[in-house]
Amino acid sequence: ATVRALKMHGGMKKTELKEENAHAVLEGIHNLEKHIETVQAFGxxxxxxxxxxxxxxxxxxxxxxxxxxxxxxxVKAVNVWEEGGEGGTALAEELAELIEKKKNNFTYLYEENDSIEEKLSKVAKVVYGADGVTLTSKARKQLAAIEENGWVHLPVCMAKTQYSLSDDPALIGRPKGFTITIRELKPSVGAGFIVALTGSILTMPGLPKKPAALEMDLLEDGSVTGLF
Incomplete structure (x- = not known):
């Protein structure tokens, strides 16, 4: 967690995050609370x-x-941002001790034989705190194709904005009473999961027909051409 992120979830503008505001930290800490509950859900x-x-x-x-x-x-305050790995040594030692003392009760959120829609719904409810999921007509057609091809057993990978627990970047803090919209389902059969694109999230763009790398070269003197 960071003070900056909690202040943002507490309603402060990004341009104001350098200003001290412990009240905003506590207003935004409900977002952290949800993340803690998610880890607890995994045991x-x-x-x-x-x-x-x-x-x-x-x-x-x-x-x-x-x-x-x-x-x-x-809780442990660390100086990783300023000191790199050395700034996290105390945290690592404390975590190692905790792992030795605390029992690992890891559990999955859903079963392999759950339907794709059930898997999506469980992730949305447990991890994001949503009421459920809504599939667009396009996603439903893709779901039918996934079922026909026998890929229902695959786990799901949710592609969602990092700015909110919901699929709307503007909903900060710990929003409630919302659903996650699944607009597209992409099977990554080789990798072994179904990618669910939520809200307006974009995946990384593919390369054009003529990638810039085709114009790049390394000269004998070690200089590179074609970068710009």
């Missing part, structure tokens, strides 16, 4: 790692630590 031990940034204040970090302490969540 795994966890620590809330707060990655410090140079603009964070002691009061803002303390607000997170106090909230975690009040609700029984282990």
């Amino acid at each position: 795994l031990p966890y620590i809330v790692a707060v990655n410090r940034f140079i603009t964070d204040t002691k009061e803002e970090i303390q607000a997170i630590e106090d909230w975690c302490g009040k609700h029984g969540h282990p």
Whole structure:
């Protein structure tokens, strides 16, 4: 977790995130709360790692630590952003100790023999806190083809905005009373999963007919041409 992200989920504008606001941190901490519940749903031990940034204040970090302490969540503030791996050593040691002490009760969210729609619905409800999923007519046609080809046993991979628990980037915090719209289902049979495109999310674009790499070359003196 970061102070900046929690303040954004607490309603602050991105241009204001450098300003101290412990109240906004606590307003946005419900987003973190949902992520904790998701980890708990998998039956795994966890620590809330707060990655410090140079603009964070002691009061803002303390607000997170106090909230975690009040609700029984282990928490550790770390300096990975500033110090790299060395700044996370204390966290790694504490996590290793936690793993040794806490029992791993890992469980899946859905069964392999669940229908694709059931798998999508369980992920949406448990991970995102949604009421369920809605499939577009295009997605339903693709679902029928997936069923006909016998790919129903495959797990699902949800492609969704990272800015919200919902499929709407504008819904910050911990939204409730929403559904996830599945607009397209793409089978990645070789990889072994069904990709569900939600909301207006875009996947990485493919290459054009003539990729830029075709014009690139390495000269004898070691210089590169064709980059621009």
